[in-house]
Amino acid sequence: MTSCPKHLAEVKRALAKKYTNLANIAGSIPKRKQFQTRADKHNRQAEAFERTAAQQAAEKA
Secondary structure, X not given: OOOOHHHHHHHHHHHHHHHHHHHHXXXXXXXXXXXXXXXXXXXXXXXXHHHHHHHHHHHHO
16 A cells, blocks of 8 residues: 555655754754755655656646
8 A cells, every 4th residue: 555645745844843943942053954965855755755646737737
């Protein structure tokens, strides 16, 4: 059973928002960088899921 790419994109966006917030409040520079890197990764994954969802919608239409 696979999840809907649209839902996965929403989850990844929420994770990116979480890690962006953590990067802003982190006390040390290495932790800020680590959290921002995770946020960037989740944003990239969300974009990929959004492209997949758009392709699937185009195929159904």
